[in-house]
Amino acid sequence: MKAKEIQELIDFISNSGLAEVKIETDEFKLSIKKNSEAPAAKNVENYYTQAQPNPVQEPEPAPKRNTTESEETSGQQLLEVKSPMIGTFYRSANPDSDFFVNIGDTIQKGQTVCIIEAMKLFNEVESEISGKIVKVLVEDASPVEYDQPLFLIEPQN
Known part of the structure; x- marks a missing residue:
């Protein structure tokens, strides 16, 4: 599964009524769970949409550049x-x-x-x-x- 497909899946799940999804294949395991109490990573206004609950997956810290x-x-x-x-x-x-x-x-x-x-x-x-x-x-x-x-x-x- 490509990163773009994973991002599209996460967006779909965020907009659906599902609270948790687990996908497992021979190549990978993916578990996504909505958590409405997760803090935002930065204090930046959402660009185009209302804030959605963040998946539980912890993002890696962004390198400066x-x-x-x-x-x-x-x-x-x-x-x-x-x-x-x-x-x-x-x-x-x-x-x-x-x-x-x-x-x-x-x-x-x-x-x-x-x-x-x-x-x-x-x-x-x-x-x-x-x-x-x-x-x-x-x-x-x-x-x-x-x-x-x-x-x-x-x-x-």
Whole structure:
């Protein structure tokens, strides 16, 4: 079962009247249980829908951000900001807010650059370096895969 299929199954179960589902095959075991008293991962407004009860599965802590050297562009060395998890990429905290960063913005280490929603939990992705945003590689509210490049950054010297 692929991650996207699991996410769709979780969304379906969240919207159904079921409180608990267990699936077991030769390849994997999956147990999902609604828990209406589970705390939210971050204090960020839900992007498009009302908050749903969170499955009991504990999410892994989100790494701040992964950077690797990218292709050399116009004689400059750029770094990629990569997705630390599978989820949905958001450039702002809610539809009415400004984007965290835009092309041409100078960012500082520790500054939030986006949010990745995974299993109804919102995880802020922070910059590990200071630099200038050169390119945004993903559309707002798009699904992203683990290790998928999100931004290109020109590091500050």
